[in-house]
Amino acid sequence: MKEELIVSGRNIPGVDPHLTLWHWQIPLYLFLGGLAAGLIFFSSLYVIMGKEDKAPTAVKWASFITPIALVIGLAALFLDLRHKLFFWRLYTTIRLESPMSWGAWALLIITPLSFVWSASYLRELVPSWDWKFKWLNDFEAWVIKNRRPFAWLMIVLAVILGIYTGILLSAFNARPLWNTSILGPLFLTSGLSTGAATIMWMSKDHEEKKLFGRIDLLLITIEVFFIIHMFMGFLASSAVQIEAAKLFLGGPFTVPFWTFVMILGLLLPAFLEILEWKGYRIPAAVPAFLVLFGGLMFRLIMVEAGQITRYLY
Amino acid sequence: MRYAMAVDTKKCVGCSDCVVACQTENNVPLGYARDWIVENVAGTYPKVEMEIRSERCNHCENAPCVRCCPTGASHIVEGGIVLVTPEECIGCGACMEACPYDARYPHPDGFVDKCTFCIHRVEKGEDPACVEVCPTHCLYFGDLDDPNSDVSKVVAERKWKVLAPEAGTKPQIFYLI
Numbered sequence: 001m002k003e004e005l006i007v008s009g010r011n012i013p014g015v016d017p018h019l020t021l022w023h024w025q026i027p028l029y030l031f032l033g034g035l036a037a038g039l040i041f042f043s044s045l046y047v048i049m050g051k052e053d054k055a056p057t058a059v060k061w062a063s064f065i066t067p068i069a070l071v072i073g074l075a076a077l078f079l080d081l082r083h084k085l086f087f088w089r090l091y092t093t094i095r096l097e098s099p100m101s102w103g104a105w106a107l108l109i110i111t112p113l114s115f116v117w118s119a120s121y122l123r124e125l126v127p128s129w130d131w132k133f134k135w136l137n138d139f140e141a142w143v144i145k146n147r148r149p150f151a152w153l154m155i156v157l158a159v160i161l162g163i164y165t166g167i168l169l170s171a172f173n174a175r176p177l178w179n180t181s182i183l184g185p186l187f188l189t190s191g192l193s194t195g196a197a198t199i200m201w202m203s204k205d206h207e208e209k210k211l212f213g214r215i216d217l218l219l220i221t222i223e224v225f226f227i228i229h230m231f232m233g234f235l236a237s238s239a240v241q242i243e244a245a246k247l248f249l250g251g252p253f254t255v256p257f258w259t260f261v262m263i264l265g266l267l268l269p270a271f272l273e274i275l276e277w278k279g280y281r282i283p284a285a286v287p288a289f290l291v292l293f294g295g296l297m298f299r300l301i302m303v304e305a306g307q308i309t310r311y312l313y
Numbered sequence: 314m315r316y317a318m319a320v321d322t323k324k325c326v327g328c329s330d331c332v333v334a335c336q337t338e339n340n341v342p343l344g345y346a347r348d349w350i351v352e353n354v355a356g357t358y359p360k361v362e363m364e365i366r367s368e369r370c371n372h373c374e375n376a377p378c379v380r381c382c383p384t385g386a387s388h389i390v391e392g393g394i395v396l397v398t399p400e401e402c403i404g405c406g407a408c409m410e411a412c413p414y415d416a417r418y419p420h421p422d423g424f425v426d427k428c429t430f431c432i433h434r435v436e437k438g439e440d441p442a443c444v445e446v447c448p449t450h451c452l453y454f455g456d457l458d459d460p461n462s463d464v465s466k467v468v469a470e471r472k473w474k475v476l477a478p479e480a481g482t483k484p485q486i487f488y489l490i
Contacts, residue, residue: 001357008329008350012418014406019415021406082404083423089384089401100383100407173377173480174413238479311413311477 019307025080027299030165032073037162038195039066044151057203060121066114099171103164110157120144162188177244177306180233186226193219194295201288209284217273220266244309253305265294315457316392316430317485319467320367324451327365331443338442345418347428348443370416370428371484378408394432399424413480
């Protein structure tokens with residue numbers, strides 16, 4: 001038998017008996033940040049390739065979701081802070097060692113740019129739209145003229161934003177479930193997948209729907225591979241990471257993870273997308289909703305479970 | 314200069330005097346603690362062993378809390394003491410997620426708080442409050458770079474361990490075993 005107890009009566013909210021410091025705010029942000037990254041990525045990708053007409057939803061309409069997602073995500077991040085009035089301290093320094101620092105800076109750049117990106121398509125959504133001020137109209141014209149370099153900038157920022165949501169967690173060596181470098185690519189893939197699913201859902205163009213269904217299917221396949229790879233890595237690692245993996249392989253997170261994330265969030269939508277490929281009529285909303293739901297559940301579960309895992313001594 | 318502490322697990326009786334002294338000295342809010350007592354019981358009767366440890370921030374040389382702090386509020390001062398500047402702390406909790414020892418806590422006023430090695434006392438040449446009050450004298454504090462300090466002597470003479478060395482944090486609290 002081995003038992004370790006704090007006997008001096010420590011019962012700190014959010015810390016004891018195990019860390020429950022981060023609630024829904026951080027996972028919600030990780031989800032919305034990933035979604036925004038996915039939407040920006042595909043939007044810029046089709047502009048860079050010069051195939052705007054092939055993916056009108058991805059390039060134009062879906063990009064209107066991006067600033068909304070980012071603003072809600074930022075609000076969630078702000079709600080998570082306990083010393084809220086000091087949030088501006090994030091922007092008095094750049095700390096390259098801290099993923100949260102450069103993530104905050106990336107958000108500061110990408111959020112206004114996503115507004116500019118969407119606004120430059122507003123005239124196509126509302127043809128009678130006028131910016132009222134001449135300088136705004138001039139700025140719009142300048143943005144439209146320089147769409148390609150702008151897209152290059154946005155695609156780089158999208159990858160940083162998407163991968164950051166995973167690196168934020170993987171940088172914590174104290175939480176063995178998070179402390180794996182595959183989390184960056186895994187969260188990026190998952191974010192791109194939620195982006196592709198949203199475009200598929202919104203699109204009215206049959207060809208585009210099909211295209212993004214296939215893209216999403218590919219991304220889900222990569223994601224499943226990454227998740228299997230992550231567990232293989234844990235099980236071949238040190239005791240603390242084996243313990244972390246056990247939370248999902250028989251432990252308390254087994255049912256929520258395998259039901260909500262793996263089956264409902266990944267395998268079922270993949271199956272529906274394959275059926276659709278084979279010619280069956282599947283409403284795009286169903287797999288798209290499942291992918292989005294699975295993406296959110298994945299982040300909620302990873303954040304909560306990660307805080308339980310720790311070094312044992 | 315490298316401040317460090319040694320905790321004699323053979324002498325500690327787990328009275329929690331260090332905990333109360335710290336709470337009083339540092340105005341720690343009710344229900345919170347910068348140091349705490351851990352009882353580790355291992356084995357099966359009649360072969361049972363108990364280790365009692367007075368734990369606190371390890372003032373790690375490779376401090377993950379300092380590394381991940383987005384504002385620089387968590388920092389290391391001369392002598393290797395890890396501190397938090399409340400006016401720079403945004404309360405994001407990254408440092409608490411990063412600490413393998415769960416040694417930090419969210420202060421009810423919003424910022425993150427932790428053991429300071431009683432730097433305000435140490436600067437005056439006094440021992441930290443916990444060391445000062447320990448009735449069994451099981452806590453040793455001092456400068457590891459000074460071979461004549463209490464902590465250097467006891468660390469040189471006795472067998473010791475640190476907590477979770479595999480976390481790579483290079484903790485500076487030595488548990489004499």
